Amino acid sequence: MTPTDTACATAFAALLPGIATLAGLSPADLWRALAPHLPSRIRDDIAPRLDDHDLQKHIADAAAIAVGTDKTASDETNLRPLFATIHLDEKQPAGNGELYYPRTPLNPRSIFPDSDSASADLWQTFLDGLKTIPNAHRNNWPLWLDHFDTLWQNIAHAVPAAHSADVSLYDHSKTTAAIATALWLRRDVRDGDKEILLIQGDFFGIQNFIFAAGSATNRRAAKILRGRSFHVSLFAEVAALKLLESCALPPTAQIQNAAGKFLIVAPNTVAVREAVAHARAEINAWLLEHCYGQVALGVATQETGRDDFSDPAKFAKLVKESFTALERAKLQRFDLTAAAPTVLPVEYPHGVCPYDQRLPIEDTTSNPPCARLSADQITIGEQLFKTDRLLILNRDAAVHSDRDTQKLQLPIFGYTIAFTADDQISG
Numbered sequence: 001m002t003p004t005d006t007a008c009a010t011a012f013a014a015l016l017p018g019i020a021t022l023a024g025l026s027p028a029d030l031w032r033a034l035a036p037h038l039p040s041r042i043r044d045d046i047a048p049r050l051d052d053h054d055l056q057k058h059i060a061d062a063a064a065i066a067v068g069t070d071k072t073a074s075d076e077t078n079l080r081p082l083f084a085t086i087h088l089d090e091k092q093p094a095g096n097g098e099l100y101y102p103r104t105p106l107n108p109r110s111i112f113p114d115s116d117s118a119s120a121d122l123w124q125t126f127l128d129g130l131k132t133i134p135n136a137h138r139n140n141w142p143l144w145l146d147h148f149d150t151l152w153q154n155i156a157h158a159v160p161a162a163h164s165a166d167v168s169l170y171d172h173s174k175t176t177a178a179i180a181t182a183l184w185l186r187r188d189v190r191d192g193d194k195e196i197l198l199i200q201g202d203f204f205g206i207q208n209f210i211f212a213a214g215s216a217t218n219r220r221a222a223k224i225l226r227g228r229s230f231h232v233s234l235f236a237e238v239a240a241l242k243l244l245e246s247c248a249l250p251p252t253a254q255i256q257n258a259a260g261k262f263l264i265v266a267p268n269t270v271a272v273r274e275a276v277a278h279a280r281a282e283i284n285a286w287l288l289e290h291c292y293g294q295v296a297l298g299v300a301t302q303e304t305g306r307d308d309f310s311d312p313a314k315f316a317k318l319v320k321e322s323f324t325a326l327e328r329a330k331l332q333r334f335d336l337t338a339a340a341p342t343v344l345p346v347e348y349p350h351g352v353c354p355y356d357q358r359l360p361i362e363d364t365t366s367n368p369p370c371a372r373l374s375a376d377q378i379t380i381g382e383q384l385f386k387t388d389r390l391l392i393l394n395r396d397a398a399v400h401s402d403r404d405t406q407k408l409q410l411p412i413f414g415y416t417i418a419f420t421a422d423d424q425i426s427g
Helices: 004-023 027-037 041-051 053-067 120-131 142-157 171-183 206-210 217-246 268-290 312-331 372-383
Strands: 166-167 197-203 254-258 261-267 298-304 390-394 404-409 413-421
Touching: 004 027, 004 041, 004 053, 004 120, 004 142, 004 413, 027 041, 027 120, 027 142, 041 217, 041 268, 053 171, 053 390, 120 142, 142 171, 142 404, 166 171, 171 197, 197 217, 197 268, 197 372, 217 254, 217 261, 217 268, 217 372, 217 390, 261 268, 268 298, 268 372, 372 390, 372 413, 390 404
Parallel strands: none
Antiparallel strands: 197 261, 197 298, 254 261, 390 413, 404 413
16 A cells, blocks of 8 residues: 555544434444445545454544544534624523534535424434446545545534544544544654644645736636636645645644635645645745746644644644644745745747736637636636536646646646546546
């Protein structure tokens, strides 16, 4: 097994206790019920880990850490909205305590609390969902686990965790998997008690990037704005993917990605810290080359230990230090005192891009000619409502633009991006 496959197998093993809670089964009974629905490779890699007492202890420790400062037990069967506990002052009662999220798979209706305690057979829906994972991805640990994580979120998003009616079973389960993986991969390092490395990412300059203007900006305003907004989200997704792959971490190690920000839980090792520094430099070099400093990725790392999550004072200090580290990264985004150029070499032999006056025209085949970055943003704006699938591929992937597939001109951080309606290509 590769290091990434080992990390993925560890993460999946750490998800099993949460799945057992949903099914109402013991660990042994869960495995007997679940194993027939798993690909043979996944089943063979996981079976030995079920009897690894050292690993199971790390998973139990991670579950306790994931509870954080909330040590209470809960017998609630429905997930309570956070707004239900909010009140403006002590004399005013909290919100409606009779509203809960329905225990149904994730859909546009289930995200709204209701007094009707609708319920579905989540366990059977979960087993049925395992059959829909594409066959082409069943022998690839990271891809299969990514599918599995999405399915698990779809099923357990509205099931309360055992310790709180305010926290979903999915959130606690995934956090447990992220922490357990970090602890397990760090178990042989005896350097201090800061076992976990929090990796934060934040994109800066988003407003200027989205609202950049040119002589023809109004011509395709809707497509450009839609494309640029999604481009920022795509930058964050691909940057997080690059960090995960550079650090040989599973997709479950990323516990947050929204609004251009992401958070990854990693083992605190020299190899991981070096991988983060290398990936950060490569990402910002790409942004300097193609965006000319309009946007930048700040990546901050924060060493932390087990007690920092369970002690309220230490946790408050950790949160404050994390924000400070990210702000410091914002001010050091391009490493201008080192190798990064302070003046960017750029020429305008074909003129200025009509959609962004800071960029040179590169694609002379488009109408009108524009920068490749702008051409990609227009493509994104067009394809978002035309196609169902977005592919993020290794640079050497043999995918070409045709009637069913539209590839972006610029690879992002070493990955080829394509939109496709062809499920034979996407798997």
